[in-house]
Amino acid sequence: FTYVDQRTMDVLDTIHSENPDVNLTVNLLNQQWSCDCAIKPFKDWMTTTKVHLMGMGKYRCYDGANFHKHIINLSDSEMCGAHVDSSVQAGVVVVIVLLVIIALVLVGVLIVYRNRLTSLARGVRKSLVRNSHAQYSSVDKSPLTADA
Structure with a gap:
């Protein structure tokens, strides 16, 4: 044994x-x-x-x-030194896994907001590019038109 x-x-x-x-x-x-x-x-x-x-x-x-x-x-440290090292390694692995998960969540959030911002920008662009037509009347009641 x-x-x-x-x-x-x-x-x-x-x-x-x-x-x-x-x-x-x-x-x-x-x-x-x-x-x-x-x-x-x-x-x-x-x-x-x-x-x-x-x-x-x-x-x-x-x-x-x-x-x-x-x-x-x-000494206690000689007997349990390897045990402590393995627990430290396990802690490092856990921290790395958590950081990867956080990074993936952040990338997902950025993708979602990127799509929203892109669609918002398209809407603003469409409203700016849209042809506007304004009609004015003169005193003599004949219509004047202007393209904006």
Whole structure:
């Protein structure tokens, strides 16, 4: 296995607390530990448990950025650094997707208003280009015409 789950740690602590006279020793040497955020509870338990862990100082990471490092010496940032990086990457992806959606909405709004502005401009142009005919009357009652 690559880590010890919380239930197993609780069971080992319970066995030890119910039988304090028994020297409970657990051998977890030569395990292929995966040293990411999932191992943090185990590392914390290693430093607080009364259960004797055989060769505890020899437990090493088997893979990842912490390869061959001793579990007991890992800092929280070393264990969870990759996890934080992946959440930052996920945040960047979300922001990019939102920006693309906003850009598409803006383009759609511009297209809609462009069509409206174009049709409005056509109406104004038609009213300006339209031939107007005005008729005037003189004092002598003969009609005068003028093309505008």
